[in-house]
Amino acid sequence: MFLQHLLPPGAYWDSSLLTDRILHALMSSHHKYLPAPNYFKCVQREMVPYMRRIVATWVLEVCEEQRCHKEVFPLAMNYMDRFLSVEPTKKTHLQLLGAACMFLASKLKEMIPLSAEKLCICTDNSITSAQLMFFFLLVLNKLKWDLASVTPLEFIDNFLSQLPIRRESRPILRKHAQTFVALCATVVDFSFFPPSMVAAGSLVAAVEGLQIKMAGNAMMSHKLTEQLAQTIKSDLDCLRVLQEHIESLLETSLRQGEQQHSVTMETKTVCEGQDLLATPTDVCDINI
Structure with missing residues (x-):
C-alpha cells in the first residue's frame, strides 16, 4: 500500500496520439475485435442477455470500487463478449468469466493490477483463485492471445x-x-x-x-x-x-x-x- 501511494498515477498524455495517422490505425483495426452477432442464439444455450447485463453491472461496480483505469471495464466486457461468441458457457460460470476478464484487462491497463485474491473477495468468495486462474488461461486461449482490443x-x-x-x-x-x-x-x-x-x-x-x-x-x-x-x-x-x-x-x-x-x-x-x-x-x- 505504501508503494502504491509513491507510484505516479500514470503516463502523461502524448499529443502525438491525436494525429490522423493514429485515428486511421484505430479505424482500420477496430472491426476485427467485434464479437459475433447474436451469439446468445447461435452459441450460448443456457444464458440470455439479461444475465450478461447483471454481471456487467457487477464488473462495473467492482471497477469503480477498486478505482480501476477507465479502460478496464469496456476492455473486460469486450473480452467477455468475444469469449462468449466462441465458447458455450454455463450460466453458473458467468460471474467467474467476468472476474477472469476483469483480471486480464487490469493486467493490461493498470500499473498495479487487481490481484486474484481481491477478485475472489469481490465475489463473496464464491470462486477460488484456482478457478479464476483456470478461466484466465481459458480466455487467453479462446481469444488466441489477441488482447489489443480497440475500445x-x-x-x-x-x-x-x-x-x-x-x-x-x-x-x-x-x-x-x-x-x-x-x-x-x-x-x-x-x-x-x-x-x-x-x-x-x-x-x-x-x-x-x-x-x-x-x-x-x-x-x-x-x-x-x-x-x-x-x-x-x-x-x-x-x-x-x-x-x-x-x-x-x-x-x-x-x-x-x-x-x-x-x-x-x-x-x-x-x-x-x-x-x-x-x-x-x-x-x-x-x-x-
Missing part, C-alpha cells in the same frame, strides 16, 4: 481534438462521454457496433445533455453529428439512431436508479419501525 474510449480524445469545442468545456464533456461509453458496455446490443460509432454517439449525446453549459460553442450537436459521421465514415442516420438509443439507455438507467433508491429507503423505514432486538442490524442495510 470506444480510445476515440474520445481524438474526436475532441478535431471538433471546434471550447477548451474549458472539454474535461466535463470527456467525462460525460466516458460515462455513456461505460453505460453502453453494460448492454450487449451496443457491443456489436464499431467502437468508433459508440464513441461518436456517446460524444454527441454528452453534448446534447450539456447544451446549456456549452452555449456559445461554434457548432451545435447536429453539426457535430455530421462531422463525426464523416470522420468515422458512417451513415448519418445510423449515427443519429445510435445516439437516440444511448440517450434512451441513460433515461432508463436513471429511472431504475430512482426506483431502487425509493425501495431502499422504504425498506430502511420499515426496519427502523420494527423491534431492533429481533432484527439483525445488517438487515436494515440490505439493498434490494
